[in-house]
Amino acid sequence: MGARVVILGCGFGGLAAAQALRGAPVEVTVIDRANHHLFQPLLYQVATAGLSAPAIAAPIRHILAGQDNVTVLLGDAVRIDLAAREVALADGGRVGYDRLIVATGAANSYFGNDAWARHAPSLKTLEDAFEIRRRILLAFEHAEREADPAARAGWLTFAVIGAGATGVELAGTLAEIARHTLRGEFRHFDPRAARVILVEASDRVLPPYPPELSEKARLQLEQLGVSVWLGRRVTGIDAQGVQLGDDRLAARTVVWAAGVAASPLGATLEVPLDRAGRVVVRPDLSIPGHPEVAVVGDLAALPHHQPPVPGVAPAAKQMGRCAARNIVHALAGRPPERFRYRDYGQLATIGRSAAVAVLGRLELWGYPAWLLWLVAHIYFLISFRNRLVVLLDWAWAYWTFKRYARIVVGPDSRPDA
Amino acid sequence: MGARVVILGCGFGGLAAAQALRGAPVEVTVIDRANHHLFQPLLYQVATAGLSAPAIAAPIRHILAGQDNVTVLLGDAVRIDLAAREVALADGGRVGYDRLIVATGAANSYFGNDAWARHAPSLKTLEDAFEIRRRILLAFEHAEREADPAARAGWLTFAVIGAGATGVELAGTLAEIARHTLRGEFRHFDPRAARVILVEASDRVLPPYPPELSEKARLQLEQLGVSVWLGRRVTGIDAQGVQLGDDRLAARTVVWAAGVAASPLGATLEVPLDRAGRVVVRPDLSIPGHPEVAVVGDLAALPHHQPPVPGVAPAAKQMGRCAARNIVHALAGRPPERFRYRDYGQLATIGRSAAVAVLGRLELWGYPAWLLWLVAHIYFLISFRNRLVVLLDWAWAYWTFKRYARIVVGPDSRPDA
Numbered sequence: 001m002g003a004r005v006v007i008l009g010c011g012f013g014g015l016a017a018a019q020a021l022r023g024a025p026v027e028v029t030v031i032d033r034a035n036h037h038l039f040q041p042l043l044y045q046v047a048t049a050g051l052s053a054p055a056i057a058a059p060i061r062h063i064l065a066g067q068d069n070v071t072v073l074l075g076d077a078v079r080i081d082l083a084a085r086e087v088a089l090a091d092g093g094r095v096g097y098d099r100l101i102v103a104t105g106a107a108n109s110y111f112g113n114d115a116w117a118r119h120a121p122s123l124k125t126l127e128d129a130f131e132i133r134r135r136i137l138l139a140f141e142h143a144e145r146e147a148d149p150a151a152r153a154g155w156l157t158f159a160v161i162g163a164g165a166t167g168v169e170l171a172g173t174l175a176e177i178a179r180h181t182l183r184g185e186f187r188h189f190d191p192r193a194a195r196v197i198l199v200e201a202s203d204r205v206l207p208p209y210p211p212e213l214s215e216k217a218r219l220q221l222e223q224l225g226v227s228v229w230l231g232r233r234v235t236g237i238d239a240q241g242v243q244l245g246d247d248r249l250a251a252r253t254v255v256w257a258a259g260v261a262a263s264p265l266g267a268t269l270e271v272p273l274d275r276a277g278r279v280v281v282r283p284d285l286s287i288p289g290h291p292e293v294a295v296v297g298d299l300a301a302l303p304h305h306q307p308p309v310p311g312v313a314p315a316a317k318q319m320g321r322c323a324a325r326n327i328v329h330a331l332a333g334r335p336p337e338r339f340r341y342r343d344y345g346q347l348a349t350i351g352r353s354a355a356v357a358v359l360g361r362l363e364l365w366g367y368p369a370w371l372l373w374l375v376a377h378i379y380f381l382i383s384f385r386n387r388l389v390v391l392l393d394w395a396w397a398y399w400t401f402k403r404y405a406r407i408v409v410g411p412d413s414r415p416d417a
Numbered sequence: 418m419g420a421r422v423v424i425l426g427c428g429f430g431g432l433a434a435a436q437a438l439r440g441a442p443v444e445v446t447v448i449d450r451a452n453h454h455l456f457q458p459l460l461y462q463v464a465t466a467g468l469s470a471p472a473i474a475a476p477i478r479h480i481l482a483g484q485d486n487v488t489v490l491l492g493d494a495v496r497i498d499l500a501a502r503e504v505a506l507a508d509g510g511r512v513g514y515d516r517l518i519v520a521t522g523a524a525n526s527y528f529g530n531d532a533w534a535r536h537a538p539s540l541k542t543l544e545d546a547f548e549i550r551r552r553i554l555l556a557f558e559h560a561e562r563e564a565d566p567a568a569r570a571g572w573l574t575f576a577v578i579g580a581g582a583t584g585v586e587l588a589g590t591l592a593e594i595a596r597h598t599l600r601g602e603f604r605h606f607d608p609r610a611a612r613v614i615l616v617e618a619s620d621r622v623l624p625p626y627p628p629e630l631s632e633k634a635r636l637q638l639e640q641l642g643v644s645v646w647l648g649r650r651v652t653g654i655d656a657q658g659v660q661l662g663d664d665r666l667a668a669r670t671v672v673w674a675a676g677v678a679a680s681p682l683g684a685t686l687e688v689p690l691d692r693a694g695r696v697v698v699r700p701d702l703s704i705p706g707h708p709e710v711a712v713v714g715d716l717a718a719l720p721h722h723q724p725p726v727p728g729v730a731p732a733a734k735q736m737g738r739c740a741a742r743n744i745v746h747a748l749a750g751r752p753p754e755r756f757r758y759r760d761y762g763q764l765a766t767i768g769r770s771a772a773v774a775v776l777g778r779l780e781l782w783g784y785p786a787w788l789l790w791l792v793a794h795i796y797f798l799i800s801f802r803n804r805l806v807v808l809l810d811w812a813w814a815y816w817t818f819k820r821y822a823r824i825v826v827g828p829d830s831r832p833d834a
Contacts, residue, residue: 035554035825052469054822061602062823071604074558093562126826137452141491145510185478187488392809405471406479408452409543 002026002069005327006087006097008077008265010037010060012313013297014103016320018070024328028070029095031087035059035074038126039381041313042390044166046129047255048173049137049406053126055390056381077104079268082290099292099330101323102265102279106298106311109261116237119414120159120254123166130409132255136174137408139253140194144186150250156194157251159242161234162258163200164207165348168217170255171198172351175225181403197227197249199234199242201258206348206356208310213356216365220354234258239414252414260311262299269293274301284336285323291330294323302339309341313380318342347373352398419443419486422744423504423514425494425682427454427477429730430714431520433737435487441745445487446512448504452476452491455543456798458730459807461583463546464672465590466554466823470543472807473798494521496685499707516709516747518740519682519696523715523728526678533654536831537576537671540583547826549672553591554825556670557611561603567667573611574668576659578651579675580617581624582765585634587672588615589768592642598820614644614666616651616659618675623765623773625727630773633782637771651675656831669831677728679716686710691718701753702740708747711740719756726758730797735759764790769815 002025007014010032018030036057045051061072076090080100087095108122121131136158143155158178160171178194185191198205198221204214205221205228218228229244236243241250262277271287272280278301281287285294296319298311309315319339326336345359347369355369364372378391419442424431427449435447453474462468478489493507497517504512525539538548553575560572575595577588595611602608615622615638621631622638622645635645646661653660658667679694688704689697695718698704702711714733719726726732736756743753762776764786772786781789795808 035558035823052471052822053826054469054824057824059602059823065602071561072602073562074555075562126824130826138491141452144488145490145492185476185482185489405469406452406476407471407474407543409470409547 003098003327003331004029004096005099005101006031006095007101007103008032008080008087009102009104009263009297010034010072011040011103011105011297011316013105013316013320014101015060015063016317017101017103017296017324018064018067018320020321020324021069021327022067024069024324025331026069026099026327028067029073029097030060030064030070031073031075031077031089031095032060033074033076034125035061036126037063040124041377042381043123043126043129044169044173046126046405047123047132047136048170048177049133049403050173051390051393052405053129055393057126077265080265080293082269082293085292097292099327100294101320101327102269102293102295102299103297103316103320104263104265104299105316106260106262106278107264108256109259110256111259113237116256119237119239120161120242120256122256123170131413132170133405134408134410135253135414136177137406138414140182140186140191142252144188152189154240154250154252156189156191157241157249157253158194158196159249159251159254160196160198161237161242161254161256163198163202163205163228163230164257167198167200167255167257168205168221168348168350170257171196171226172221172224172349172354175221176351177403179225181406195227196225197229197251199229199232199244199249201231201233203231205230209346209348209356209358210363213358213363213365217348217350217356220350220356220366224351224354260298266295266299269295274303276301283338284326285319285339286326286336291336294326296320296323305339305341307343310346312346314344315341347376349373420515420744420748421446421513422516422518423448423512424518424520425449425497425504426519426521426680426714427451427489428457428520428522428714428733430522430733430737431518432477432480433734434518434520434713434741435481435484435737437738437741438486438744439484441486441741442748443486443516443744445484446490446514447477447481447487448490448492448494448506448512449477450491450493451542452478453543454480457541458794459798460540460543460546461586461590463543463822464540464549464553465587465594466550466820467590468807468810469822470546472810474543494682497682497710499686499710502709514709516744517711518737518744519686519710519712519716520714520733520737521680521682521716522733523677523679524681525673526676527673528676530654533673536654536656537578537659537673539673540587548830549587550822551825551827552670552831553594554823555831557599557603557608559669561605569606571657571667571669573606573608574658574666574670575611575613576666576668576671577613577615578654578659578671578673580615580619580622580645580647581674584615584617584672584674585622585638585765585767587674588613588643589638589641589766589771592638593768594820596642598823612644613642614646614668616646616649616661616666618648618650620648622647626763626765626773626775627780630775630780630782634765634767634773637767637773637783641768641771677715683712683716686712691720693718700755701743702736702756703743703753708753711743713737713740722756722758724760727763729763731761732758764793766790 182191297316357369496505599608713736774786
């Protein structure tokens with residue numbers, strides 16, 4: 001029996017690590033809170049009713065079924081005991097390891113204002129996506145039954161906080177839903193009267209991109225019908241809307257896309273964290289004093305790496321593979337390798353035929369960038385099955401402007417709704 | 418402005434009524450608790466992770482968008498005020514009518530044992546389907562983490578109570594999941610060791626079918642791996658299993674498919690109900706003393722009709738159309754027509770290549786019956802879009818034995834789990 005490798009979290013980093021250990025003389029245990037691996041870059045499509053959940057998620061144990069040295073456990077890791085080399089689960093279970101890869105990623109952060117969460121859900125899990133979908137679709141239903149014009153305007157105003165990739169995608173898609181998808185379906189108002197407002201504290205959208213692409217993105221958003229409010233800081237969110245200093249935005253639907261915080265599991269390692277709560281790893285992704293523990297993906301901070309490693313799926317995958325290789329190196333008595341991020345480019349979609357892309361020195365926007373984004377995302381979707389269905393769903397949505405998954409399940413959980 | 422027609426419920430009966438009023442000189446308002454029309458005959462496929470929810474559901478307002486005389490409202494009708502000709506909604510709203518069609522169908526009944534509901538969910542809505550899917554998939558996850566053989570056996574035992582169409586479909590599909598879908602995905606047990614037990618109080622499965630087809634269905638179930646327990650009455654259900662008189666069945670997953678009760682809205686009409694709580698309607702589907710109110714679908718009882726009208730989708734559709742025609746007749750000063758059920762046959766699926774069918778005097782079973790069932794259900798699925806996706810999903814599932822929608826969303830709500 002080989003060394004016991006435990007991988008916590010089966011996002012892009014954890015899954016890549018597990019798959020890279022295929023055939024290695026180790027016993028791998030993958031532990032995740034969810035039963036599925038999620039193709040996170042398309043989660044906004046589930047939230048905006050363009051895709052069904054199974055189109056972007058696949059059971060982890062199905063993906064890894066053919067890999068004999070992997071056991072998959074559904075479990076919620078809450079603490080890592082470095083001295084005992086054990087992981088503690090929420091239900092009291094404990095799992096021992098010889099080598100550990102921590103890949104539990106990031107959660108959303110409200111910058112200390114956790115009371116905002118119930119008024120402005122954020123988008124990380126399928127549960128989040130269903131919650132946001134429910135709120136968006138029910139807002140239009142409330143508007144249809146609301147006789148008072150001011151109250152109706154509140155139901156028809158959608159605020160997205162934060163103009164990173166997720167915020168831009170959500171705002172662009174929301175504008176498309178209001179302008180096209182719902183046309184002709186309501187009798188008491190015109191859905192095109194709905195307002196979508198993208199609020200960003202900094203002075204441009206998509207801050208990690210070159211400034212000229214940020215401006216292209218802003219123009220494309222405005223063309224799609226999104227009002228982009230730059231340099232505006234949110235000071236309060238309640239059931240009726242958003243406070244921006246002295247200004248008030250009446251909006252019954254608010255989505256939070258402004259900040260991420262590292263998974264709290266990182267703090268249980270008792271090693272230095274950066275300001276975002278991420279674990280500062282050594283160049284080989286291990287943690288100081290514990291070469292048997294590696295941290296990969298959004299939970300890892302690599303301050304020494306230049307240029308900085310972005311919090312994107314390809315970076316997580318590359319880290320996962322590197323951590324897996326370092327386990328094989330260690331078992332063979334070889335020294336670990338340093339992690340080097342290989343940048344294949346950056347892509348952000350905005351909406352119908354609208355996107356921006358950076359590929360080395362090449363910058364793209366508009367239809368060519370969108371086409372590139374589409375091809376890349378279909379290609380990377382995890383299985384052939386999902387690729388085919390997603391392609392059909394998208395082709396249908398593109399030609400008809402209709403959105404397939406406009407199904408509300410569960411009660412309206414909006415406070416005071 | 419034409420007469421105000423209100424339709425409560427947009428299942429097969431309500432939707433058919435609304436569509437039959439296309440072009441009629443009336444103002445139709447359709448009120449439903451859900452935003453979607455559900456293709457109920459395939460709901461068991463969502464519960465067993467074979468289809469995604471949007472594949473069998475479509476937004477009501479999208480279906481009816483092109484019909485100018487229809488307004489769709491999301492609302493929960495709780496009372497009908499015959500004197501004031503108003504419908505009261507749960508949120509306090511009131512909607513007046515000149516003509517009313519009540520099509521709110523049936524809910525599940527635990528025969529007075531409502532405490533059983535939390536241990537044995539039943540299948541009527543998409544919420545129910547997600548709940549059952551979650552319990553089924555999580556039971557296997559619990560089994561993978563359970564070291565004690567007896568406790569593991571409890572997680573690997575699935576009891577379906579009631580061998581009507583829904584119970585038979587669920588049991589057959591569960592057996593297929595255990596025998597084929599999950600093969601090779603677990604390390605601590607063989608999913609083929611899972612037991613699926615179909616418990617029925619009467620002496621045969623599918624009681625409305627001819628006895629020889631019931632026997633064919635039972636044999637097909639046993640071949641698929643289901644244990645069929647006939648003539649066994651459930652006397653208790655708790656978190657650990659099912660009590661059958663003096664016998665005990667340890668099963669952590671129990672699904673209730675044993676009884677339906679009419680929608681409680683029928684009782685607010687203050688007219689005679691039958692023993693199942695259904696509204697006894699006159700031959701033209703109106704209620705005694707109120708020709709302006711019709712009841713259609715599973716909520717209607719037609720004791721005078723011979724042979725009896727079954728509680729199936731075609732009957733609900735035919736009633737909905739009849740009630741709509743009678744509104745047009747009344748507006749034109751013509752007498753109402755009597756409802757006559759036209760029987761096109763009965764179909765029940767059991768599992769892979771297994772089904773039974775009655776078409777007039779023709780009886781089918783096995784692969785031919787299953788093929789007929791497949792074609793009929795794809796044909797009747799509501800839109801081209803859904804037909805295509807469902808066909809692909811099924812083709813994929815049939816060839817690969819894989820099930821597409823094995824995604825758990827939401828927490829485990831099983832008591833004591």
